[in-house]
Amino acid sequence: MAIEILMPALSPTMEEGTLAKWLVKEGDAVSSGDIIAEIETDKATMEFEAVDEGVMGQILVAEGTENVPVNTAIATLLEEGEEAGAPPTPSDAPTAPAPALAAAIASPAPATAGAPSDAPAPDLSADWPVGTETKQQTVREALRDAMAEEMRGDEDVYLMGEEVAEYQGAYKISQGLLEEFGARRVIDTPITEHGFAGIAVGAAFGGLKPIVEFMTFNFAMQAIDQIINSAAKTLYMSGGQMGAPMVFRGPNGAAARVGAQHSQDYAAWYAQIPGLKVAMPYSASDAKGLLKSSIRDPNPVIFLENEILYGRSFEVPLLDDFTVPFGKARIWREGSDVTIVSFGIGMQYALEAAEKLAEDGIEAEVIDLRTLRPIDYDTVLNSVMKTNRCVTVEEGWPVGAIGNHLSATIMTRAFDYLDAPVLNCTGKDVPMPYAANLEKLALVTTQEVIDAVKQVTYR
Amino acid sequence: MAAKRTTKKTNVSGDELKQYYYDMLMIRRFEEKAGQLYGMGLIGGFCHLYIGQEAVVVGLEAAAEEGDKRVTSYRDHGHMLACGMDPNGVMAELTGREGGYSKGKGGSMHMFSKEKHFYGGHGIVAAQVPIGAGLAFADKYKDNGRVTFTYFGDGAANQGQVYETFNMAALWDLPVIFVIENNQYAMGTAQKRSTSTPDIYTRGTAFGIPGEAVDGMDVLAVKDAGERAVAHCRKGKGPYILEVKTYRYRGHSMSDPAKYRTREEVQKMREERDAIDHVRQMLLDGKHASEDELKALDKDIKAIVNASADFAKESPLPAVEELWTDIYA
Numbered sequence: 001m002a003i004e005i006l007m008p009a010l011s012p013t014m015e016e017g018t019l020a021k022w023l024v025k026e027g028d029a030v031s032s033g034d035i036i037a038e039i040e041t042d043k044a045t046m047e048f049e050a051v052d053e054g055v056m057g058q059i060l061v062a063e064g065t066e067n068v069p070v071n072t073a074i075a076t077l078l079e080e081g082e083e084a085g086a087p088p089t090p091s092d093a094p095t096a097p098a099p100a101l102a103a104a105i106a107s108p109a110p111a112t113a114g115a116p117s118d119a120p121a122p123d124l125s126a127d128w129p130v131g132t133e134t135k136q137q138t139v140r141e142a143l144r145d146a147m148a149e150e151m152r153g154d155e156d157v158y159l160m161g162e163e164v165a166e167y168q169g170a171y172k173i174s175q176g177l178l179e180e181f182g183a184r185r186v187i188d189t190p191i192t193e194h195g196f197a198g199i200a201v202g203a204a205f206g207g208l209k210p211i212v213e214f215m216t217f218n219f220a221m222q223a224i225d226q227i228i229n230s231a232a233k234t235l236y237m238s239g240g241q242m243g244a245p246m247v248f249r250g251p252n253g254a255a256a257r258v259g260a261q262h263s264q265d266y267a268a269w270y271a272q273i274p275g276l277k278v279a280m281p282y283s284a285s286d287a288k289g290l291l292k293s294s295i296r297d298p299n300p301v302i303f304l305e306n307e308i309l310y311g312r313s314f315e316v317p318l319l320d321d322f323t324v325p326f327g328k329a330r331i332w333r334e335g336s337d338v339t340i341v342s343f344g345i346g347m348q349y350a351l352e353a354a355e356k357l358a359e360d361g362i363e364a365e366v367i368d369l370r371t372l373r374p375i376d377y378d379t380v381l382n383s384v385m386k387t388n389r390c391v392t393v394e395e396g397w398p399v400g401a402i403g404n405h406l407s408a409t410i411m412t413r414a415f416d417y418l419d420a421p422v423l424n425c426t427g428k429d430v431p432m433p434y435a436a437n438l439e440k441l442a443l444v445t446t447q448e449v450i451d452a453v454k455q456v457t458y459r
Numbered sequence: 460m461a462a463k464r465t466t467k468k469t470n471v472s473g474d475e476l477k478q479y480y481y482d483m484l485m486i487r488r489f490e491e492k493a494g495q496l497y498g499m500g501l502i503g504g505f506c507h508l509y510i511g512q513e514a515v516v517v518g519l520e521a522a523a524e525e526g527d528k529r530v531t532s533y534r535d536h537g538h539m540l541a542c543g544m545d546p547n548g549v550m551a552e553l554t555g556r557e558g559g560y561s562k563g564k565g566g567s568m569h570m571f572s573k574e575k576h577f578y579g580g581h582g583i584v585a586a587q588v589p590i591g592a593g594l595a596f597a598d599k600y601k602d603n604g605r606v607t608f609t610y611f612g613d614g615a616a617n618q619g620q621v622y623e624t625f626n627m628a629a630l631w632d633l634p635v636i637f638v639i640e641n642n643q644y645a646m647g648t649a650q651k652r653s654t655s656t657p658d659i660y661t662r663g664t665a666f667g668i669p670g671e672a673v674d675g676m677d678v679l680a681v682k683d684a685g686e687r688a689v690a691h692c693r694k695g696k697g698p699y700i701l702e703v704k705t706y707r708y709r710g711h712s713m714s715d716p717a718k719y720r721t722r723e724e725v726q727k728m729r730e731e732r733d734a735i736d737h738v739r740q741m742l743l744d745g746k747h748a749s750e751d752e753l754k755a756l757d758k759d760i761k762a763i764v765n766a767s768a769d770f771a772k773e774s775p776l777p778a779v780e781e782l783w784t785d786i787y788a
Contacts, residue, residue: 006498006499009498009499009500010498011713011714012504012505012714032491035722044714046714048498051491071499190626190630194589194619194620195624195626195627198586198593199627201590201593202530202591202597203596205593205597206596206598207597208596208600226589230586230590234571234579235786235787235788237561237564237580238561238571239559239565239785240788241561241572245788274786275787298787299788
């Protein structure tokens with residue numbers, strides 16, 4: 001039976017083309033790889049090769065014909081011993097294109113991101129049991145303890161980054177780890193973020209659980225392709241076969257007087273990426289509990305710390321194995337007049353504002369999101385349904401901010417509960433200036449949070 | 460490049476030669492079929508064929524042992540077949556169907572098989588280079604004696620992360636073989652227009668990484684070089700570079716009209732340097748196989764490839780629920 005030679009699609013977008021020239025004629029013998037025709041696509045003239053062996057039967061579309069749709073039979077090819085008159089078989093007729101397309105459009109709503117529709121069901125349980133003994137600990141110590149505890153418990157966990165070993169950490173987060181775990185597991189890297197981030201992704205594919213310290217997240221921009229294209233997407237692209245169980249951590253956001261290239265909040269950047277988890281703790285207990293959860297998590301986690309918070313002390317429970325789950329916000333202060341939602345160092349402004357507002361008789365409920373992917377929408381919505389007002393606070397820039405996303409979610413799921421528009425307090429839409437006075441102006445301030453609350457409470 | 464046929468009379472057996480012939484022809488027939496299905500609109504997006512380069516991966520796989528790892532770029536179909544992945548699963552991934560290695564969610568450039576230690580299939584040029592060194596890092600950490608074959612092209616060899624990786628691989632003595640598949644064109648840019656020196660393998664010198672150029676149209680030469688590289692790595696002596704000089708007959712991707720080189724140049728390579736013809740001639744000259752036997756092999760291969768195409772067409776589209784799975788483990 002003769003084989004039909006079909007008009008090929010020669011680019012991802014080609015639907016029809018011109019059969020510019022036949023390079024064979026009826027009766028010619030052809031074998032696989034022989035160029036039999038030239039075809040003009042929307043972009044270029046392409047050579048078209050034979051796939052099967054045989055003798056050219058009938059040429060069905062003459063050269064020079066324009067607008068030949070893809071998959072039209074353009075010639076027949078006769079196999080050994082066949083006559084030219086044999087009827088062609090549509091041997092490789094294409095299957096119908098994408099029958100599930102309509103169904104795909106009507107696909108179910110996402111389980112993780114987006115806006116689930118029903119009433120919020122927040123988990124309001126405490127982080128540790130009442131009566132648990134606590135101690136004052138800095139965020140710095142809490143982070144170190146989290147890594148040490150997890151490294152003791154799992155041989156596959158290791159730490160790599162610039163100055164993490166012999167120098168004891170550029171910000172002293174890894175103090176003592178080299179001594180306890182040795183140079184095999186606490187590894188100083190050259191200054192080569194793209195390279196060592198990629199090596200860590202490979203190590204995670206190979207069965208280890210790397211903790212990658214970026215001296216600051218500003219430098220992780222050099223490595224962002226490996227973080228997003230390699231670490232975040234591989235589980236999906238492999239159909240669930242393999243992913244990257246690892247943590248990328250380090251200080252994020254403005255420090256003090258270090259200028260534009262060293263002062264940027266990446267919360268909203270990373271929170272946008274499906275496949276990543278993102279934590280941004282404020283307190284020491286959250287730093288410890290969330291870092292331990294991050295190290296155990298089978299997914300790539302972006303763990304955003306803050307240099308200014310490293311030296312700050314908080315209560316940390318004295319528990320053998322204290323963890324904080326992802327996607328569970330913490331209510332720092334209950335109140336009925338307005339909900340202030342923040343995370344990371346933004347919490348400092350949120351809490352200060354709440355104290356001052358209380359002096360004016362305004363009781364703010366202050367929520368620390370703690371993780372930005374997943375986000376605990378339910379706790380926020382539950383609170384907004386009670387207070388009917390919301391102000392968000394973050395250090396990052398105003399365009400595409402986390403606060404923008406929260407505003408949209410609240411509008412979608414709690415529109416009827418709102419008595420005022422949701423306001424977003426953010427950093428200013430400028431690169432970070434160096435001058436002390438200008439830097440102060442560029443950052444979000446407690447006063448701005450107070451002003452925003454007064455605006456939404458009409459005071 | 461040793462352009463002449465300089466294959467030593469190694470004591471390669473007829474059976475081994477037949478295996479290499481079979482493996483290379485399998486890749487070629489598979490890729491021809493993939494090109495055909497692309498032409499019919501059954502394969503979408505980008506599709507980078509390996510036709511012409513078959514001896515590279517077949518020669519190196521002959522030097523590998525069970526448990527060794529491999530990672531490559533988006534021109535990955537040949538690597539997957541050569542390491543034993545199922546042609547049905549590969550072809551069905553190309554058509555974006557449920558039966559594909561990634562359930563249809565990866566496509567031509569993004570396939571993986573943990574079972575066969577194939578770690579992708581990477582679409583960003585050179586991103587697989589540090590990843591390959593990272594796989595080797597994990598093996599060294601576990602002290603399991605495995606090596607990783609990290610394949611990349613002459614184009615990728617100009618990416619910065621390659622040299623960041625060379626530095627750390629040498630610094631930490633990682634058991635990684637950097638295989639530069641030099642097919643002479645970075646998409647449409649000839650090597651001499653993109654690369655400051657003709658010999659890319661010498662670029663390891665600055666890092667203390669030994670390297671050698673290999674005739675990539677000679678599967679036995681590739682295998683020999685692969686064995687040297689593997690022995691070096693397994694002894695704990697750190698990374699090794701093989702610049703395998705090869706040639707791709709087709710365009711960079713299916714939609715490449717390949718106007719940057721002449722048809723004569725391609726024809727000359729196909730006629731004078733084809734790796735499969737070379738082994739075929741050795742089989743016939745050495746009386747290891749008859750024309751009829753080779754024809755029968757070709758027929759067997761075509762049957763397997765046709766079956767993979769049938770499977771890839773019949774396998775259903777992934778269920779719509781798959782849109783939302785495998786985002787988090």
